[in-house]
Amino acid sequence: MVAEDIDFTLEQGELAAIVGINGIGKSTLLRTLGKIQPKLAGGIEYSDRHLESFRSLELASEISMVLTEPVASKNLTIWELVALGRQPYTNWIGALSEKDRKSITASLQRLELEEMKHKKCYELSDGQLQRVLIARALAQDTSVILLDEPTTHLDLYHKVQILKVLKSIAHQTKKAILFTSHEIEMAIQLCDKMLVLDGGDNPFGQPCELIEQRAFEKLFPSDTVSFNPMTGSFRIEK
Amino acid sequence: MLLALVLCLGINISSGSVSIPFEDTFNAFFGGTVQKDSWQYILWNYRLPKALTAVVVGGGLALSGLLMQTLFRNPLAGPFVLGISSGASLGAALLIMGSSLFSGIFAFGLVNDVSLAIAASAGSFFVLLSVMVVASKVKDTMALLIIGLMFGSITAAFVSVLAYFTDAEKLQQYIYWSYGSVGNLSWRQLGLLSGIVLIGIVLSVLSIKVLNAFLLGENYAKSLGVNLKKSRYAIIIATGLLAGGITALAGPIAFIGMAVPHLTRQIFNTTNHTVLVPAVVIYGAILMLLCDTFAQLPTSAYVLPINAVTSIIGGPVVIWLLVRKRKMVF
Numbered sequence: 001m002v003a004e005d006i007d008f009t010l011e012q013g014e015l016a017a018i019v020g021i022n023g024i025g026k027s028t029l030l031r032t033l034g035k036i037q038p039k040l041a042g043g044i045e046y047s048d049r050h051l052e053s054f055r056s057l058e059l060a061s062e063i064s065m066v067l068t069e070p071v072a073s074k075n076l077t078i079w080e081l082v083a084l085g086r087q088p089y090t091n092w093i094g095a096l097s098e099k100d101r102k103s104i105t106a107s108l109q110r111l112e113l114e115e116m117k118h119k120k121c122y123e124l125s126d127g128q129l130q131r132v133l134i135a136r137a138l139a140q141d142t143s144v145i146l147l148d149e150p151t152t153h154l155d156l157y158h159k160v161q162i163l164k165v166l167k168s169i170a171h172q173t174k175k176a177i178l179f180t181s182h183e184i185e186m187a188i189q190l191c192d193k194m195l196v197l198d199g200g201d202n203p204f205g206q207p208c209e210l211i212e213q214r215a216f217e218k219l220f221p222s223d224t225v226s227f228n229p230m231t232g233s234f235r236i237e238k
Numbered sequence: 239m240l241l242a243l244v245l246c247l248g249i250n251i252s253s254g255s256v257s258i259p260f261e262d263t264f265n266a267f268f269g270g271t272v273q274k275d276s277w278q279y280i281l282w283n284y285r286l287p288k289a290l291t292a293v294v295v296g297g298g299l300a301l302s303g304l305l306m307q308t309l310f311r312n313p314l315a316g317p318f319v320l321g322i323s324s325g326a327s328l329g330a331a332l333l334i335m336g337s338s339l340f341s342g343i344f345a346f347g348l349v350n351d352v353s354l355a356i357a358a359s360a361g362s363f364f365v366l367l368s369v370m371v372v373a374s375k376v377k378d379t380m381a382l383l384i385i386g387l388m389f390g391s392i393t394a395a396f397v398s399v400l401a402y403f404t405d406a407e408k409l410q411q412y413i414y415w416s417y418g419s420v421g422n423l424s425w426r427q428l429g430l431l432s433g434i435v436l437i438g439i440v441l442s443v444l445s446i447k448v449l450n451a452f453l454l455g456e457n458y459a460k461s462l463g464v465n466l467k468k469s470r471y472a473i474i475i476a477t478g479l480l481a482g483g484i485t486a487l488a489g490p491i492a493f494i495g496m497a498v499p500h501l502t503r504q505i506f507n508t509t510n511h512t513v514l515v516p517a518v519v520i521y522g523a524i525l526m527l528l529c530d531t532f533a534q535l536p537t538s539a540y541v542l543p544i545n546a547v548t549s550i551i552g553g554p555v556v557i558w559l560l561v562r563k564r565k566m567v568f
Contacts, residue, residue, distance in 0.1 A: 036457050060463030067461075072311040073453040075509045087451055087462045093512060094447035140462070 003029075003197040006042075008204035010178060010193065012143065015163075015170040017187035018180045020197030021219065026180040027068070027148050029197070033178070034065045034146045046144065060088035064140035066133045066147040074122040078113055078132050079104070081121060085139035107139040111165060127158035134162070138169065145169075147179035151186075159183060163190045184216065188232045207232070239520050243293075246527040250289045251281065253531055284421070287428050289527065291420040294428070295488045296526025297519035298435040300502075301442055302480035303495030304518045308449050308511070309473050310383050316496030317481035320474075321365045321389035326485035327416060328393040329361020330354055334412040335404035354415065355427070355486045362482030365389050370474060417543030418489035420530055427487055434483035441476035442515055445469060449511040492545050493552040494529075498522040504559055525552070 002025045010016055018026045032039045035051055044051040046062055054062065064085065071081065085107070086100040096104075108114045111131040121129060130150055137145050150166070151159040163183075167190055170177040181187055187194055188207040195204045196215045203215045210216065216227045216234075225234050252263040258277045267281070299317060306315035317323050333354060372385050401409055423431065442449075448469040451459035460466055481495065502518045503509065526548075533547040 031457075034461060036460060056460070056465060057463035060461065063461070065458070065461040067455075067457055069455055069457060071453075071458070072455040073509050075503070076453055080508075080510060081454070084450060084454055084458075084462065087447065087464075090447070092444070092447060094450055095512075 003199050003202055006202045008195050010176045012176050013174040014192040015167045015177045016193040017191045018195045019184045024197045030146050030148050030180050034063055062142050063144045064137035064142040066137050068148045076121050077118050079117040082135045082139050085136040104139050107135040111135040126153045145177045149180050151183055185233050243520055243524050246524050247289055250527045250531045251285045288421045291423045292526045292530045293523040294432050294435050295420055295484050296522040298480040298484050299495040300498035300518045300522025302477045304499040305473050305477045307499055308452050320386035322362045322481040323485045323490040324390040324393040325365025326358040326362040328396055329357040330415050331397040331400050331412055333357035335400045335408045358486035366478040415489050418491040418545040420488050431487050434479050438476045438480035445472050446511045493548040497552050497556045
């Protein structure tokens with residue numbers, strides 16, 4: 001079962017999460033939004049323009065992505081990797097201007113990576129690597145950032161840390177940030193909006209509205225996991 | 239590094255089966271007098287083209303290796319992996335051994351250097367085109383890599399079938415070609431080879447930015463605005479020109495293409511292609527010159543097959559470097 005009839009609008013300065021069970025099409029939706037894979041049906045618009053009408057380089061200065069696939073070369077240093085985010089703006093050989101360097105440094109500072117900027121990717125923990133990838137997306141200086149499961153493989157503290165950073169970026173830089181996640185409880189607490197892919201009417205809205213609509217209750221079989229609307233958390237049924 | 243290259247060039251030229259003093263070598267090129275006329279001839283018409291061929295071949299092969307490793311995100315990639323060298327071997331084998339087999343069709347056993355070069359180029363481009371046709375259908379580079387290997391096996395099988403039915407003399411001629419050599423090129427052939435390699439280098443330089451984006455992976459490159467199809471073709475064509483042209487004229491030379499990019503990355507400790515592309519070309523040239531100097535067995539009359547030398551010297555070096563570093567990152 002793959003979700004159909006998905007309809008939502010994201011504003012600048014909002015952090016939003018796509019949640020849903022495995023295989024419902026969260027990542028597919030996100031990758032389609034980022035034009036990494038062709039869309040199956042429907043229409044996608046960015047600032048009132050159809051996604052298809054963007055040339056690839058134009059799109060690269062509108063949307064940046066953090067994907068689940070590992071970075072191909074683990075031999076890159078943090079600085080080199082973040083610098084690659086400036087590619088849409090550099091000349092034919094990729095020389096960095098003063099503005100590019102400033103943007104890279106600002107992104108590194110934002111994610112507290114400046115002191116270790118010369119470390120190689122293979123030396124980093126999963127949490128650090130995720131921050132590097134977010135810094136790269138930030139350096140790309142786009143109005144939209146799409147992240148595919150940015151909190152997977154991280155411990156509770158680092159999950160919260162990543163989501164809090166994303167939230168502050170969204171609010172302070174007025175970017176629209178959309179990510180897929182299995183951390184429904186955390187998303188309820190931290191996100192401005194949520195899209196719940198349940199294979200039905202796929203509700204979208206503020207977490208508290210969604211709780212009132214009882215959107216989370218039918219997500220999982222209620223004899224295994226039940227949702228408590230008072231605490232906004234799930235409970236395992238024994 | 240350029241200094242090291244010039245030094246190696248000097249050493250290479252001044253050593254050979256006929257021992258010529260270094261001063262005379264210097265004089266021969268810079269307008270001085272040389273003790274014997276024959277030395278002048280050896281230097282100008284044998285050793286200089288040979289040394290320059292080594293430079294072009296080494297630099298070109300190393301660059302093609304770098305392009306493939308980045309494109310396929312695989313540290314094991316090299317000119318042999320896409321089947322380009324095997325394609326060239328097939329072309330050469332068909333010409334050398336096929337001419338005796340199908341003597342009715344090829345009425346004359348017209349096997350000379352030029353026809354050999356054409357046959358080998360045709361063979362490598364045949365394989366390259368096949369790989370490119372497949373590449374347009376297959377999106378996964380890992381699959382492309384395996385397909386390249388399969389093409390290599392198929393052509394190798396054809397070659398061994400041909401070898402089975404051919405006579406000893408032709409077989410020997412083919413094996414001699416497959417040893418690889420940088421010493422058999424005339425000035426005209428060297429010019430042709432340099433032209434091909436130059437086109438390959440220009441294409442690579444134009445692809446530097448894209449190559450850096452590929453370090454993140456293809457989907458990330460796409461999200462950075464890279465036109466995947468176009469840039470993949472540019473890189474594959476550059477690789478084909480470099481590896482195909484060189485294999486056609488100098489024989490299949492092992493190891494350089496795969497190993498030099500690794501050695502260069504160890505020295506420069508960077509993955510940035512703005513540095514790597516020129517560094518790999520120069521480093522490949524230096525290594526090829528050293529291997530060729532060694533192959534001459536200075537002061538003796540024997541010349542070893544260059545292919546054996548590149549493997550004997552190079553293989554252990556790479557193993558040592560990797561064991562020391564404990565990982566093969568690219």
